[in-house]
Amino acid sequence: MIALRQAWPMPSKPRPIVIIGTGGIVRDAHLPAYREAGFAVSGVYDPDRDRAGALAGKWGIQTVFASLEDAAGADAVFDVAAPPLTHHEILAALPHGATVLLQKPMGLDLAAATAIRDVCADRGLTASVNFQLRYSAMMLAVADAVSRNMLGKLTEIEVQINLATPWHLFPHLQGNPRVEIVSHSIHYLDAIRALVGNPTSVFARSYGHPSSTLADTRTSIILDYGATLRVLLSINHHHDFGREFQAAQFRVEGSEGAAVAKLGVLLDYPAGEPDELWMVARGAAWEQVPLAGAWFPDAFIGPMANLQRFAAGEDDILCTAVDDAWQTMALVEACYRSGDQPGTPLPIMRTEP
Structure with missing residues (x-):
């Protein structure tokens, strides 16, 4: 490779x-x-x-x-x-x-x-x-592959976080009216912006959890990049049922190839697991890309x-100059504003008496 x-x-x-x-x-x-x-x-x-x-x-x-x-x-x-x-x-x-x-x-x-x-x-x-996520070895490699057109026309970017985060390590978040997107998913939103720029619109909802006193710790986000690029984030910090089905994955897929990054630090944080990056070209076998460093602490x-x-x-x-970071914050704000809007109601189903 x-x-x-x-x-x-x-x-x-x-x-x-x-x-x-x-x-x-x-x-x-x-x-x-x-x-x-x-x-x-x-x-x-x-x-x-x-x-x-x-x-x-x-x-x-x-x-x-x-x-x-x-x-x-x-x-x-x-x-x-x-x-x-x-x-x-x-x-x-x-x-x-x-x-x-x-x-x-x-x-x-x-x-x-x-x-x-x-x-x-x-x-x-x-x-x-x-x-710093966009500066990690895995995300710099993904960005390089995208810039070289190794994945072809991008069709998918998906972030899946399904694990147990030890929120007690972050006591300063208690009482904040906004938590998950602005403190955590902001990393993924910024990394996505670094890859494909700003979306035209967003749909987002954040949720609390019965086990947590924090305002919100789970999020669903869809970013609109037009008719062919699907971008979504599914974030759950409360999957506390063992390691087997926990996940911390950033997937980028295109017409000619795909890349999947494992965000190891999030699994059993702060001890974490090694980051991983896997890539494939259409018709070939998946290959693991040796990484020169981890998100924590090397990306800092x-x-x-x-x-x-x-x-x-x-x-x-x-x-990540403040002008560019402001645009990431504008995307965060749009996600929260989307969450304040009502969804599309279902049509009322009537049956004849």
């Missing part, structure tokens, strides 16, 4: 990174990815000084900033890994012209995303959002590498 692109090129002169926020995603993904890539983390800041100090000690980070203002004074690229409700305040505190990577989502709704986009423009920030290298290369003039495109 032809070699497919699986990694983003590294900046020739990496700049140090200051991380704002020291929660679980930083511990489990950002720091392991940055160490693997050779990115230097020069300091961290968190309102919880004890948590920041403990993480810095474990990872050999020299500086724990006492305040956001102190952190903002560093000569570094800023990795804002804080909850979305704090993004606007943090961005407003950063110096004009700073280079910034924002943790997803870009706010919790489109109004917040617009405010974040505007403050980035007002302060001249080179800012990107950490939609890509957004930072692209951001630093773009800021240095080495990349022409900042793939």
Whole structure:
């Protein structure tokens, strides 16, 4: 099988990174990815000084900033890994012209995303959002295959998630009026946009579950890309009946071939299973594509590498720049608005007396 692109090129002169926020995603993904890539983390800041100090000690980070203002004074690229409700305040505190990577989502709704986009423009920030699934080895390979027309005319994109997610690991989601799409399925919506652009319309419904106090943890989405490309997402985070029929799959199919990716980290999260990518050409046998890295933590290298290369003039495109991320947020908003609309009622069936 032809070699497919699986990694983003590294900046020739990496700049140090200051991380704002020291929660679980930083511990489990950002720091392991940055160490693997050779990115230097020069300091961290968190309102919880004890948590920041403990993480810095474990990872050999020299500086724990006492305040956001102190952190903002560093000569570094800023990795804002804080909850979305704090993004606007943090961005407003950063110096004009700073280079910034924002943790997803870009706010919790489109109004917040617009405010974040505007403050980035007002302060001249080179800012990107950490939609890292599109930078994973498996999705970069799929995108490369699509760009080379190896699958032919695309006819199917389907995301199937049917597993048990340990929502207790995400206590910050409690009380949010929107959960599943904006915090989870947003990854798939962004990856689909990266492959085939924006749909013309959406149908979506999200649902709660009797076992959960979160607002919504299950979703069905259909994206309209015209008469021949069927795109849908079926998301259930409550299939807690053993591993046998659990699934975390991203399928892309065309007239001449197909690709199926297994999103291994989601199965038994956070321990996970290995990611997998399988591809087939029409008339041939399925082949497993060896992967150069996993979604967690390796894909977290890509957004930072692209951001630093773009800021240095080495990349022409900042793939998940706030303007592009705003479009992903607009798609998320459209899904929620669709869920607020009534469905088409059935005709009333009458029988003669």
